[in-house]
Amino acid sequence: MKSTFFLTSILLLLFASQNLRAQERETDFNFDWKFTLLEDTKIPEQIPMTDNTWRDVRLPHDWSVEFSFDEKMEGCTGYLAGGVGVYQKHFKTPSDKNQKSTFILFDGVYNNATFWLNGERLGENPYGYSPVYFDLTSFLKENGEENVLTVHVDHSRYADSRWYTGSGIYRNVKLITVDKLHIPIWGTFVTTPQVTADEATVQVETKVVNSRKGNSKFTLSTDIFDAEGKVVASDIKELKLSAGKETKISQAISVIQPNLWDTETPNMYKAVSKLMVNNKVVDKYTTPFGIRSLRFDKDQGFFLNGKSTYVKGVCLHHDGGLVGAAVPKGVWKRRLEKLKEAGCNAIRTSHNPFSEEFLDICDELGFLVQNEIFDEMDNPKDKQHNLNEQSVQYITRGYTEHFQKWGESDLKRTILRDRNHPSVFQWSIGNEIEWTYPGYKHVSGLWDPEVKGGYWNKIPDLTADEMKARYNALPDRKYKLAETAQRLAKWVKEVDTTRAVTANLIIPVASCASGYAGALDVVGFSYQIAQYDWCKKNYPDMMFTGNENSGLLSEWLSIIENPMVFSMYMWTGIDYLGESQDKWPQKGWDGDMLDFAGFEKQGWNYFKSIWVNKPQISLGTLPVVDSEFTVDELSGKPVPKSNKSLQWRNSESNMHWNYSDGEMVLVEVCSNLPVVELFLNGVSLGCRSLSECPDRILRWAVPYQAGTLTAKAGFDGARIKAELKSASAPVGIRLTTDKTTLSADGYDVAHVIAQLVDKDGNEVKISNEKLTFSLDGDATILGVDNGSNKSIQDYQSNELLTSQGRGMLLIQSLKQKGSIVINASADGLKSNRIQIEIK
Template sequence: MKRIFLLWMFIAPFWAIAENEHREADFNFDWKFYLTQDNSKDLSIPIDDAQWREVRLPHDWSVEAPFDSTLTGSTGYLPGGVGWYQKHFDTPASLEEKSVYVLFDGVYNNAEFWLNGKKLGVNPYGYSPVYFDLTPHLNTNGQENIMTVYVDRTRYADSRWYPGSGIYRNVKLVTVDKLHIPIWGTFIKTPEVNQHSADVSLDINIKNDTKKTARFSFETKVFDPQGRMVAQQSSAHKISGRKEGLFHQELKVDNPQLWSPEQPNMYKAVTYVLNNGKPVDEYETPFGIRTIRHDADKGFFLNGKSTLVKGVCLHHDGGLVGAAVPRGVWERRLALLKEGGVNAIRTSHNPFSKEFLDLCDEMGFLVQNEIFDEMDYPKDKRYNLTLREAMYITDGYEHHFQEWAERDLKRTIRRDRTHPSVFEWSIGNEIEWTYEGYRHVSGLWDPGVKGYWNRIPDLSPEEMKARYEALPERKYKLADTAKKLSDWVKEMDTSRPVTANLIIPVASLASGYADALDVVGFSYQTNQYNWSKYHYPDKHFTGNENSGSWHEWNEMLENPMVYSMYMWTGIDYLGEAQDKWPQKGWDGDMLDFGGFKRQGWDHFKSIWINQPHISVYSLPIAGTQFKVDKLSGKPVPKKGKLSKWRNLANKHWNYQEGDTILVEVSANLPVVELFLNGESLGARSLAECPDHIYRWAVPYQEGELKAVGGFDGARISDQLKTAATPAKFKLEADHTVLAADGYEVSHVVVQLYDANGLPVRSEEREIIFEVKGEARVLGVDNGWNKSVTPYYSDRITTHEGKGLLLLQSLKGKSGKVEVIAHSPGLPDQKVLINVQSNHIN
């Protein structure tokens, strides 16, 4: 008997997974889609879709289109429109015993939903999850069901960045017993944790869809990261018919394996519901055991340890895939950010997908989960549009905020609050711009004031408060709105603090906006930390958005209160291009559109990773922020002070004789020496390089440029060599084996080389791809912000010698996929990818 018990203890997690997958069915495949510009909805629903094209979800129709210079750069020169989706399916179970729901993780935007012509509801916000009960409208006579979804993005400039269009996140069909745990029906907290034990607090919602009172019991088993059951508890209850109740369990885990970015240990709670002894439902809740503490004077503590948050802001698009980002694309990008030292993500400026948070849990990233970018009033999204032109196409969420904000916020928090990665809730981003006169409260934005950015205010807090109170009365006050949002958050979760990103923090302190926040996040304005702490000593201040400079990191090292910086932004994103065609997006600090490393990756690795690191970049002095000092021969900032470091440099040594080249070395070594063709050009020390970039002005000579640092026996180096004309190229796939599940992806990267095998990064070639076998091409890219080649193409011109093809497996289609790449004048190259029906990645 003991053997049977032990066997059950070990196989239970796998049985739980199988049952949970049965409860939640994949609803992404076999949809029909039709794109139009007509948003009249004068149609009989369901619609005859015989001529519509087939799509699988997640799907973003805007990124399928070519870039168009006549559109606005705010959303990346890509169009909107109206999308209709329909799916035909059978009723999954007997409706006498089961209830059926559909769960959409995100539809952008202004979405309406029908089943068999019966209206289910609407969801205007494109970033909040929503679900509907299908049970009353499902066919029970053997006829098929038709789900219809309408998406209105005719307001194609409704954002300041690229939001995507359509059902761009996952969809699940959830089938449960009439007595069940509803969607997002559990909430786990770990209020007391030490090295010997952890208290696990579990709230469980139970819903009874029958008319009769149900007497039931439920049992929760907790499994550790190795799959061993480490705690369990059972209890008996009853619930009236047509009611939903909240129940509670307390469990204890011995010798807990704590969750952290360094060791993202994930536990799993499986709750079994039994009605009259019969198992009727099973709900699986992944969670992590960890503690968080924010101290207004000493910063942030994770598991009792002072922790510096090395963060990046991200938007939710993935370059060539738009907003419909496969898990594998995020996995590759997050792995590179992690390698560069990043341990935190700010989801600017809206909730991301559940799948993204799952990855952050598993890979070890802290997440500041942000909810809104617009509240009572709109932000200016016009760029080069006149007010008349923009009156309709820039209409955004502000039109829905009063009616929908509470529902969108609470649904998001209910979905996300058990993720251990989520450690802060941000209610909004730079909202102050939208309230008339608000910017002048501080005196720093007064007409005629110069150099207001990042200045210490001349006015006292009392003078600012008087200015605020003298503003014309408006319908909505930011302090009241923030208090309302903060209260809603705390209704759902008191285990994490509320923050926001304040672009005018000193005015927000005076106005009362900051009173709604547990942590006051600064958007830049780092010079105002100490002023704010002096005048408001009980409040906690830190950085929620930063330019990505050494001085912002140094502020954290020198000021224990300031525990975080989030670079704007970690990865290139579409939109916010300010109509500078052909620039289609904003430059990221660490990775470009193709997920290729930029100089910023090396720079921040050198200061965030406690390992010897050195890397060399170069660019001509002309056009940079630096000039050559005539006496010393060293590069100095043109404006007489150290300028912000930026991603300007090249990873090559190919210029014209006579050019003066700025050489930048990112390193964390006390001294770095530079050599050109074996001859020393001198050494630089950290004392000379306060922004941690070592710089030389070098007259160009063909050959080898080499930077060396470290001590004898532990010296490291990096070098650039002059490359010749491209003579070949190579293909490299990050995954050569894929599961035939329709989800897994392979990044096929092209790199040009010369005849000596040196990478060529200063000349470009067109690469034409031919794909043979069962896989679909998601698109091509070269990572360049100014490339407007359509993503949905079979060819790309390299940038810095690189190009990218993204492939995805097809569901149920196994076999070999051959990628052949052609380039005029260069030998063809190919790579093989095996798609296997039984592969587990």
């Protein structure tokens, strides 16, 4: 083996010396676009259009988030408008089209997009979440004239989803130029079928296309690079391919003592594939990947690299607050790093595929990803009020209109793009889809008139056989969910057999009876944790776990108390726009851990104390009268009003110590240490023990007195503490930033946080002021946010009213170096200045 590797390395060095740099395949195609909104949905007769008066935009771009929130719009998509827009880009033909082929790759356009080059129709893509590419070669100009790429986007059905979608070319676009002999887009598939600490087999499957006029002899060389850029293994094959044909080549490459990818040490490798003709590199394709093994056991749960692993997950929607759906990489990275800090190790992309860039970050940070494909299938959902469709309206018609024709293509294109990401460990074919298929409620028996207490977490009164009989007795219907699910699972397996197929089931007992659950490798429950044992007893060969869960301790206990159940995905990790039916001015859904601006909530502290095996302690407060507790007259301790009061309600807890003198305040401490002592102005208020707190929250009832509230706990001979200090009136603004240096690439972002402070520097969280941000230098202000769900201020601004005494400015670099200075001002308040270098 060593001699073979040595000879292979020598050959590769010789090839490299003869061709030091292969031509780069990909060109960033995000800059220098023209954009306009149209008045109606009719596609213009003349394509390309005259665009000299249109706006200049750079991609990714979401035009909906540029609008003001409007009560006349629909809460399901965040009270923001949709519409119809057109994008155009002028560019020169990149190379001789007789020698090279040119493709355009769109990572996501929302939605109902149609594409042209020089007036010639390339095609369409109705689904706003699936990537799509087109071959431009035959339509490119040959005489030096400019080409014009036109994209028409029809989001006039602006309430076509149950959450905020955004509008426009909201993900990256790449121009790809390759030799006529080349590896196509998504043309590699890297798997690791055998993994041990000593050795791993890396299986590289490479597709090669020969669009040359004659037959081609070529060499395929594949190098495996580690994270330090060293070649750790290689393989070379000599091949021949006829004109107009394509082939698939498999290479099994051994990596000795591999650095495995997992959630704690997300080690990455790269497979660099080169096609060489006459010792000249004609194409180079780089595939990042990780070496890891996955195993799902129906009785013992999930194993990553042979190690039993709890999936501590959150569900996320795809918007990033003030940037809408066009989320810069730096915004996602900041948010995911915060989730990681709280112990989260998994993301469910609810309820659609996310961007390629998002998965790159998950690879890098060590998140497991359940990649979800569809929220609608054969039958529509009601967007305005959820469940099955209640009324047929133009504005709410969604993906069901296209599923029969486009479902297979959308699913397979997504999987082909994403299947090399080590973070992706499950494919979810759908979310809570049962509502849309008639009879499922009846099958479960949970909605029968004599059943009391509703269906939520209820053990069925019917037997499994009685449910099957009810299902079989249903009237004939056009679409059967089990058949659709089997078809979808088959499509997944046609392009990837290395990951489990799952779905999120809202009526799992009925889905087991119907055969829907039988199409899945892992049956994911949407909440109904009380039904795990019933389902396992009646369907012992199936594997059940959580795919959507409340942010409650009970959901986490369902995992650690049942070996089969390995996952929870909290709904949701971060606040998101939309799904706010008739709740104006509430524009979105309250998440459990981070708000719209990425500020931590008390739920972040709570789950950090549960998920992170390091000493944790944090403080939260709220008036007793606003809580689920009363105060016992004899002991002075808080007493729950009911058992439900012991469920964590993070939205009620404040992170300040400012109340009226003598007001009775409920103090809540989140900690993983056994005993915590509370102090007010240095005076002990007694200890509480985790052993007496069934929800792992330690509570005191404290008459308010201004000063310092301190929680202390001992650990390993030391003391850790958390403090809240009473604040007086604000006198200043404290600016901080997560970055003091940005790359001059036109993408890098900095989050500038403004916090009101009093004369002693204490954070003021109960007083709010209108702030104006100013920027001196060359950078782009992407917008402002205060994190509040009820804030309907324009995002596209440099002014905002703070919430909890704070606000955020998001800036983005341009493609030029220099310094920028950021200031904030408000009546009667002083602010420091932030300087950021752009290099």
